Amino acid sequence: MVKWVLTSLILALALGCENPFSTRMTADYFPLAVGNNWLYEIKADNNYQLVMRVTEEDSFFQVDVGGDIQYFERKSGIVNRVRELTITYEGERIPFGRIYEPYLLLPPIEGENWQREFNLSSVYEGDTVKKYFSISVDSVISTSIVLNSASYENVYRIRRTTIEDTDSLIQYEWFAPDIGLIRKIILPDSATWELTSFTINEQ
Amino acid sequence: MSIFLLLGFNLFVSSSVPQGTASLDTPSGFSIMVGGKYKVNYDFMASYYSKTNYEVRLHGIATGKEFFLGKNFTILPEIGAIRGQKIREEFSESGYSPIFLVRFAYLFPADNPSFQIGFSLREAFNGKVGSDFLDIGIGFRM
Numbered sequence: 001m002v003k004w005v006l007t008s009l010i011l012a013l014a015l016g017c018e019n020p021f022s023t024r025m026t027a028d029y030f031p032l033a034v035g036n037n038w039l040y041e042i043k044a045d046n047n048y049q050l051v052m053r054v055t056e057e058d059s060f061f062q063v064d065v066g067g068d069i070q071y072f073e074r075k076s077g078i079v080n081r082v083r084e085l086t087i088t089y090e091g092e093r094i095p096f097g098r099i100y101e102p103y104l105l106l107p108p109i110e111g112e113n114w115q116r117e118f119n120l121s122s123v124y125e126g127d128t129v130k131k132y133f134s135i136s137v138d139s140v141i142s143t144s145i146v147l148n149s150a151s152y153e154n155v156y157r158i159r160r161t162t163i164e165d166t167d168s169l170i171q172y173e174w175f176a177p178d179i180g181l182i183r184k185i186i187l188p189d190s191a192t193w194e195l196t197s198f199t200i201n202e203q
Numbered sequence: 204m205s206i207f208l209l210l211g212f213n214l215f216v217s218s219s220v221p222q223g224t225a226s227l228d229t230p231s232g233f234s235i236m237v238g239g240k241y242k243v244n245y246d247f248m249a250s251y252y253s254k255t256n257y258e259v260r261l262h263g264i265a266t267g268k269e270f271f272l273g274k275n276f277t278i279l280p281e282i283g284a285i286r287g288q289k290i291r292e293e294f295s296e297s298g299y300s301p302i303f304l305v306r307f308a309y310l311f312p313a314d315n316p317s318f319q320i321g322f323s324l325r326e327a328f329n330g331k332v333g334s335d336f337l338d339i340g341i342g343f344r345m
Contacts, residue, residue, distance in 0.1 A: 021298025025259075025287055077256040105256065105291065112294035142296075 023154045024142065027177030030079050030104050032061045032072060035201025038180065041148075044191035052181075054201075072103065079104040085120060087165070089129045096120040096131045103135075108156040108175070113138035136161040145174055147183060147194050152176040244269050244279060248302075257291040265304060277321075279306040302326065 038052040056062040060071040060082050071082040081103040085096040099118050115136040122129050139159040145152050155176050162169045174183040176195075184193040245266050252259040265283025272278060281304050288297040308321030 019298075019300055021287060022300045024296070024298065025289060025300070075255070077254055107257065107289055109257075109289055109291050109294045109296045111296075112291060 020154055023177050025107060027107075027154065029106060029108055029156060029175040029177060030072075030180045031178055031200065032063075032074050032079070033057075033201050034061075035199075036180075037199040037201075039196045039198075040193045041196050042191065042193055044189070049196070050193070073100060077106055078102060079106065083133075085118070085131055085133055087129060087131050089124055089127075092124065094122050094124050094129050096122055099133065101133075101135045102137075104158075104175070108140060108142075108158075110140055110142045110156075112140050132163070132165055134161075134163045136163075143174075145183065148196060152179075152182055155182070243267075244281065246281060246283070248283075248285065257289055260288045260290065261285045263302060265302060267304075275310045275312065277306075277308045277310065277319075279308070280304070281306070 032054055034054050034057050036054045040050045040052065042048050042050050050066040052063060052065045054061055055064050060073050063070045063072060073080040073082050080100040083099050083101055085099055087094050087096070097120070102114055102116050105112070105114060113136070115134065118131070118133040120131040120133075122131070137158050137160050139157070141157050143155050143157055145155050152174075155174050157172060157174045160171045160173060162171075170187040172185045172187075173181060176182045179195070179198050181193075182195040185191070186193075243266060246264065248261070248263050248265065250259075250261040252261075263283055263285030265281040267279055267281030269277050269279040283302050283304075284299055285302045286297060286299055288295050302325060304323050304325040306321060306323035308319045311318045311320075
């Protein structure tokens with residue numbers, strides 16, 4: 001009996017070791033909690049540092065991205081970015097209401113893709129004003145990456161294409177388990193975000 | 204010396220598991236008893252979990268030894284491996300994970316078949332020993 005108890009304890013400890021698939025199965029690839037703080041080194045025309053911080057949680061998580069306030073909704077299996085779409089028409093700001101952009105599907109699955117398109121319209125002084133917004137994510141791959149001497153395993157890299165009216169933006173983003181966004185490349189000028197530090201709110 | 208092969212079947216439903224709310228488990232297997240004592244137990248497991256926008260499918264094997272606590276209570280620690288698959292629409296990703304489980308059962312007094320009721324704790328995936336899965340179910344052995 002003692003032999004079996006000891007064997008079980010040893011095995012339990014051995015099983016406590018992390019394995020890659022376990023991590024990819026259960027890790028949180030966008031840990032949203034008030035107080036979580038990401039510090040990025042931005043490499044563009046001018047190099048500078050940017051802080052991303054979860055500042056509030058009400059109906060949505062309020063995230064301060066270097067002074068730009070963004071809103072995210074966390075639901076089972078998905079993180080939505082909440083946007084208020086507007087357009088400036090004849091000097092007036094025309095609102096089109098709130099949209100829920102599928103920002104990240106959880107858990108990520110290699111090879112998957114998703115897209116969402118919003119065709120909105122509003123009437124302003126007899127004129128019909130239109131707004132177009134689309135999000136498309138593809139090229140989801142599982143990889144590993146070294147940033148600032150830190151090695152990240154079980155990372156998912158995605159390609160995100162955003163089109164707003166006539167403007168399009170392509171970004172490659174890397175998400176690490178229980179950290180979130182660790183790297184981003186914004187095309188066409190290849191401005192790069194690289195994580196310098198991540199502080200989680202322990203409370 | 205007598206050698207017996209004991210077959211068991213269990214059906215576990217409504218598991219408490221972080222990966223899903225709706226679930227179905229079928230840990231079933233066989234044991235080998237030599238000279239009136241359990242030598243080893245083998246379990247085959249298949250589990251299915253469904254979440255809002257993805258599914259988790261697991262199947263695997265485990266082996267362990269059952270200990271009797273008195274005449275009717277048993278404790279069965281097992282180790283094994285499972286193959287897991289996460290699926291969303293037509294996309295899926297799979298991999299392997301070790302699993303550790305302990306099953307507690309009460310055997311109703313009867314010879315053949317012997318009905319049992321119990322629960323099991325299973326640990327897999329997250330790298331910490333805890334209880335990823337808590338199954339409560341019934342079964343029988345013959």
